[in-house]
Amino acid sequence: MTRRFGDRLALDGVSLSVPAGRVVGFVGANGAGKTTTMRIVLGVLAQDSGTVTWRGAVPDLAVRRRFGYMPEERGLYPKGQLAEQLVYLARLHGVDRRTAQLRTGELLERLGLAARAKEQLESLSLGNQQRVQIAAALVHDPELLVLDEPFSGLDPIAVDAMAQLLRERAAAGVGVLFSSHQLDLVDRLCDELVVLHSGRVVAAGEPEQLRRAGARSRFTLDVGAPLAPDGDWLGRVPGVRVVSVAGSRAVVELADPDRGQELLAEALRRGPVLEFVPQVPTLSELFTEVAR
Numbered sequence: 001m002t003r004r005f006g007d008r009l010a011l012d013g014v015s016l017s018v019p020a021g022r023v024v025g026f027v028g029a030n031g032a033g034k035t036t037t038m039r040i041v042l043g044v045l046a047q048d049s050g051t052v053t054w055r056g057a058v059p060d061l062a063v064r065r066r067f068g069y070m071p072e073e074r075g076l077y078p079k080g081q082l083a084e085q086l087v088y089l090a091r092l093h094g095v096d097r098r099t100a101q102l103r104t105g106e107l108l109e110r111l112g113l114a115a116r117a118k119e120q121l122e123s124l125s126l127g128n129q130q131r132v133q134i135a136a137a138l139v140h141d142p143e144l145l146v147l148d149e150p151f152s153g154l155d156p157i158a159v160d161a162m163a164q165l166l167r168e169r170a171a172a173g174v175g176v177l178f179s180s181h182q183l184d185l186v187d188r189l190c191d192e193l194v195v196l197h198s199g200r201v202v203a204a205g206e207p208e209q210l211r212r213a214g215a216r217s218r219f220t221l222d223v224g225a226p227l228a229p230d231g232d233w234l235g236r237v238p239g240v241r242v243v244s245v246a247g248s249r250a251v252v253e254l255a256d257p258d259r260g261q262e263l264l265a266e267a268l269r270r271g272p273v274l275e276f277v278p279q280v281p282t283l284s285e286l287f288t289e290v291a292r
């Protein structure tokens with residue numbers, strides 16, 4: 001997909017897929033193009049080129065009604081009662097009244113808001129309003145869920161409730177695409193990850209695979225005796241970059257990952273080695289790496 005705003009190329013050939021039953025985490029720095037992509041998927045913004053398909057066909061209005069969207073600009077009425085708004089939204093998506101009421105009750109219960117069903121949205125704290133927005137995206141039991149930063153502003157209990165809801169929906173066959181800047185959460189929750197940078201997909205796949213691919217060249221080395229902040233002799237070994245030093249431990253990156261044993265031999269010549277292990281990068285390290 002491609003999309004321009006004036007002379008700014010916001011999406012430059014973005015391609016991603018959200019399989020049924022999978023939770024896909026969508027990450028990228030501010031302005032990378034996540035919201036733009038999601039809005040195009042939902043049909044609220046037009047792309048300049050490219051196509052969106054769901055189950056093999058371009059979704060028409062009837063199919064789009066079976067999508068659930070939590071937009072970045074949250075869209076509920078501040079003065080409306082919680083339960084009433086949710087039932088109304090479900091009805092708009094073609095759900096019969098009784099089912100709409102049932103699902104509203106269930107969701108408010110799950111999200112810890114059952115006692116407040118008759119209150120106005122604006123009387124809730126921001127985090128609780130956010131919970132209602134989540135309920136609004138889920139109330140018509142969609143087959144595809146597209147959530148723009150659903151976790152922002154939630155407390156840890158709500159994060160857990162939300163994460164569990166998404167996992168359950170995926171287990172029931174729903175495709176879930178959600179954006180977030182909370183990488184530890186994305187790591188915990190998603191089956192697949194898409195990293196966007198300046199309007200392009202720069203990494204995609206299962207987090208574990210992406211991490212393994214990034215794990216080949218970094219090692220933690222503990223030489224037992226304090227190292228200078230620049231890594232002392234380590235920094236002078238050809239092909240070795242000292243990433244960080246803390247006491248006697250250093251994280252190093254090797255230009256040639258297969259030469260780890262040579263580095264270990266060199267370290268042993270200089271004294272005892274307490275630790276020498278390949279370092280599996282965190283998602284946040286990977287992110288920083290690919291977003292450079």
Ligand SMILES: Nc1ncnc2c1ncn2[C@@H]1O[C@H](COP(=O)(O)OP(=O)(O)OP(=O)(O)O)[C@@H](O)[C@H]1O
Nearest residue numbers: 005006008010028029030031032033034035036037
């Ligand atoms: N309606 C618009 N008019 C002009 N430019 C826009 C519009 N919407 C988005 N953009 C631009 O497109 C680029 C992508 O923005 P987008 O909101 O998709 O990023 P994002 O990844 O969702 O960022 P964030 O993490 O900050 O929400 C940005 O450079 C933004 O300024």
